[in-house]
Amino acid sequence: xxxxxxxxxxxxxxxxxxxxxxxxxxxxxxxxxxxxxxxxxxxxxxxxxxxxxxxxxxxxxxxxxxxxxxxxxxxxxxxxxxxxxxxxxxxxxxxxxxxxxxxxxxxxxxxxxxxxxxxxxxxxxxxxxxxxxxxxxxxxxxxxxxxxxxxxxxxxxxxxxxxxxxxxxxxxxxxxxxxxxxxxxxxxxxxxxxxxxxxxxxxxxxxxxxxxxxxxxxxxxxxxxxxxxxxxxxxxxxxxxxxxxxxxxxxxxxxxxxxxxxxxxxxxxxxxxxxxxxxxxxxxxxxxxxxxxxxxxxxxxxxxxxxxxxxxxxxxxxxxxxxxxxxxxxxxxxxxxxxxxxxxxxxxxxxxxxxxxxxxxxxxxxxxxxxxxxxxxxxxxxxxxxxxxxxxxxxxxxxxxxxx
Ligand code: UDP
Numbered sequence: 160x161x162x163x164x165x166x167x168x169x170x171x172x173x174x175x176x177x178x179x180x181x182x183x184x185x186x187x188x189x190x191x192x193x194x195x196x197x198x199x200x201x202x203x204x205x206x207x208x209x210x211x212x213x214x215x216x217x218x219x220x221x222x223x224x225x226x227x228x229x230x231x232x233x234x235x236x237x238x239x240x241x242x243x244x245x246x247x248x249x250x251x252x253x254x255x256x257x258x259x260x261x262x263x264x265x266x267x268x269x270x271x272x273x274x275x276x277x278x279x280x281x282x283x284x285x286x287x288x289x290x291x292x293x294x295x296x297x298x299x300x301x302x303x304x305x306x307x308x309x310x311x312x313x314x315x316x317x318x319x320x321x322x323x324x325x326x327x328x329x330x331x332x333x334x335x336x337x338x339x340x341x342x343x344x345x346x347x348x349x350x351x352x353x354x355x356x357x358x359x360x361x362x363x364x365x366x367x368x369x370x371x372x373x374x375x376x377x378x379x380x381x382x383x384x385x386x387x388x389x390x391x392x393x394x395x396x397x398x399x400x401x402x403x404x405x406x407x408x409x410x411x412x413x414x415x416x417x418x419x420x421x422x423x424x425x426x427x428x429x430x431x432x433x434x435x436x437x438x439x440x441x442x443x444x445x446x447x448x449x450x451x452x453x454x455x456x457x458x459x460x461x462x463x464x465x466x467x468x469x470x471x472x473x474x475x476x477x478x479x480x481x482x483x484x485x486x487x488x489x490x491x492x493x494x495x496x497x498x499x500x501x502x503x504x505x506x507x508x509x510x511x512x513x514x515x516x517x518x519x520x521x522x523x524x525x526x527x528x529x530x531x532x533x534x535x536x537x538x539x540x541x542x543x544x545x546x547x548x549x550x551x552x553x554x555x556x557x558x559x560x561x562x563x
Pocket of ligand 1: 358386388416417418448449452475481
């Protein structure tokens with residue numbers, strides 16, 4: 160008997176796809192699988208694990224999720240690690256290396272018996288990567304799951320991380336371009352969205368309209384939407400410029416929605432610049448949403464006419480998949496993971512400038528049939544490639560492959 164949750168996923172992905180997921184899960188019954196990351200909340204990794212763990216359990220797998228405990232110096236060190244692996248200048252100080260090693264040691268002590276017994280351990284990102292070297296009695300296969308772009312890292316920082324991850328049995332990257340040579344098999348698995356989460360479940364038209372009303376966005380003209388943190392790499396000012404150019408030809412509204420991360424001094428600056436650029440234009444709404452506004456974001460995306468993600472740098476844009484899932488063609492920056500998600504003219508357009516984005520906005524708004532067609536393609540593309548069920552199937556297949 161299939162549980163209610165599996166039935167609901169089955170209704171989305173089709174029962175054939177669900178059967179194949181069940182079949183692969185069957186091969187891993189009785190095996191102990193553990194995921195380890197560094198936070199239970201906030202960020203894409205935690206968001207994916209929050210969906211993947213309950214789904215895995217529902218499939219009968221013995222899976223658990225451990226979070227490493229660290230203090231402020233550790234997290235400032237790992238933030239530095241993260242930034243410098245993505246190319247920012249600056250290395251790690253001796254103090255930071257000591258804090259990294261010491262924190263991993265403390266967590267290794269706490270989790271040792273458990274992790275050494277596990278059949279498969281997924282270690283997410285660099286924060287807990289040193290745990291492997293602290294498990295002399297480990298029995299299972301260990302996989303390093305890297306969610307970040309390490310294609311052009313700071314060399315000294317990469318050498319340090321490489322030492323921690325060389326001993327793994329395999330590693331997983333999100334895109335081929337993100338990887339680095341390592342002495343073990345590497346796999347490519349793209350991140351995914353959960354069709355049953357608050358962010359992505361179907362909403363009624365009434366709820367969608369109510370959300371727009373509550374957020375003060377009239378629905379009198381077509382809505383162009385970008386949801387993202389106020390971060391310069393998301394290029395919100397470029398989006399405003401695109402809107403201004405497009406407006407000369409089509410009457411539209413622009414909505415820029417995102418969180419105001421209090422712990423990120425830069426986001427405040429970017430938000431102020433955006434508010435200044437939007438000032439005096441009643442057709443631009445800059446919405447600062449609380450971190451748990453998943454349902455409001457869902458409503459905004461569901462009610463938009465065109466979704467934009469004009470990033471100038473992007474790992475894998477979850478907002479792109481979210482917009483596509485709501486049958487919106489996406490105009491995305493021609494960078495990073497967006498290149499895998501948006502296929503020009505099929506489910507959206509990739510652009511390199513505000514002028515390019517403006518031309519595509521104008522095109523989509525004046526070609527309704529094309530817009531709807533591309534929206535249908537967008538949804539289908541996410542269904543086939545970027546749902547949590549597919550990502551889990553890929554993870555499980557990898558485990559089966561590792562066992563040879
Ligand atoms: N998001 C959110 N609130 C915000 C801004 C973004 O919940 O104010 C969500 C967004 O819906 C998506 C994720 O955060 O699920 C952002 O992922 P993405 O890969 O697009 O960008 P990142 O922020 O990881 O660079």
